[in-house]
Amino acid sequence: MLAKKTKDKALRAIQSGDTTEAIQLLKAGEINDDQRRNLTLIEAEYNELQSAILKGIVSEDNRRSRRNQINDHLLTLLQNPRQEGPLRNRKTYSLVGWGIGITVLTFLLIYWLSTPVKTCPDFDTSANNQLLILPFEQVGSQAAKPHLLLRDRIETLVRENNLSTSVGLGLASPDLSANEAPVKALECEANAIVWGKYSASSDSIRLVLQYHFIDQPEAASVSELISLQDVTAIHSGRFSQSLDDAIFALCAVIALREGELELARKWIGEVKETEILGKELRQFLN
Numbered sequence: 001m002l003a004k005k006t007k008d009k010a011l012r013a014i015q016s017g018d019t020t021e022a023i024q025l026l027k028a029g030e031i032n033d034d035q036r037r038n039l040t041l042i043e044a045e046y047n048e049l050q051s052a053i054l055k056g057i058v059s060e061d062n063r064r065s066r067r068n069q070i071n072d073h074l075l076t077l078l079q080n081p082r083q084e085g086p087l088r089n090r091k092t093y094s095l096v097g098w099g100i101g102i103t104v105l106t107f108l109l110i111y112w113l114s115t116p117v118k119t120c121p122d123f124d125t126s127a128n129n130q131l132l133i134l135p136f137e138q139v140g141s142q143a144a145k146p147h148l149l150l151r152d153r154i155e156t157l158v159r160e161n162n163l164s165t166s167v168g169l170g171l172a173s174p175d176l177s178a179n180e181a182p183v184k185a186l187e188c189e190a191n192a193i194v195w196g197k198y199s200a201s202s203d204s205i206r207l208v209l210q211y212h213f214i215d216q217p218e219a220a221s222v223s224e225l226i227s228l229q230d231v232t233a234i235h236s237g238r239f240s241q242s243l244d245d246a247i248f249a250l251c252a253v254i255a256l257r258e259g260e261l262e263l264a265r266k267w268i269g270e271v272k273e274t275e276i277l278g279k280e281l282r283q284f285l286n
Contacts, residue, residue, distance in 0.1 A: 120188035121168025128164040132190035
């Protein structure tokens with residue numbers, strides 16, 4: 001055991017900032033194996049600092065910080081001889097850190113695998129119409145996102161006219177048929193669905209748009225091939241007449257479902273190519 005006299009001298013040396021004297025006193029004293037191992041590590045750290053100071057590669061603030069840290073290790077050694085040394089501490093903490101990190105990652109992986117992939121949007125359940133829009137299927141070489149333009153246009157029309165409608169985007173469903181579309185809508189608790197296909201080139205987009213209302217299948221419609229030649233106009237919110245026809249026909253059905261007959265008639269009047277109108281809209285006009 002370290003003699004009290006030696007211990008007191010070492011403590012005074014540390015307090016006065018004489019780290020070299022403190023280390024030499026402890027090395028010369030009767031210390032146990034744990035203390036000696038820890039002291040060896042502390043001395044190595046101190047010698048490394050002294051070498052850096054002589055080379056002029058350490059700043060004054062860094063020198064002071066590292067010296068204080070070394071003195072703290074010496075004080076800990078005096079107060080608790082079985083305390084792990086600084087380097088062994090770092091290794092232990094590193095291993096513990098790795099263990100904790102692996103455990104956290106494992107739990108996150110389990111959570112991720114056990115969490116179902118969200119395939120449907122969250123609709124406003126208080127709305128009378130839950131309209132599911134699926135990403136249009138790409139059949140050409142260039143990608144585009146016409147479904148986003150449709151969503152924004154439809155949302156604007158129903159919002160400006162206070163129609164009880166919630167619009168949401170679903171996941172792509174390649175090769176979706178007219179018979180499968182209602183099933184897809186019901187899976188997402190929607191009562192209407194819009195889907196289609198498109199082919200994009202550098203200066204145009206051609207698409208076929210389809211929509212279906214679950215409880216009003218007679219309102220279903222399939223557009224003819226819609227050719228959008230001015231892509232920059234489309235992205236700035238200006239739609240071709242044929243695409244506007246499809247959107248107004250769809251929104252006219254929503255207006256009819258809401259009992260807004262005059263609004264439905266107005267939107268139908270915006271449709272130039274009346275072939276796009278579904279059976280229900282044609283009956284309404286007659």
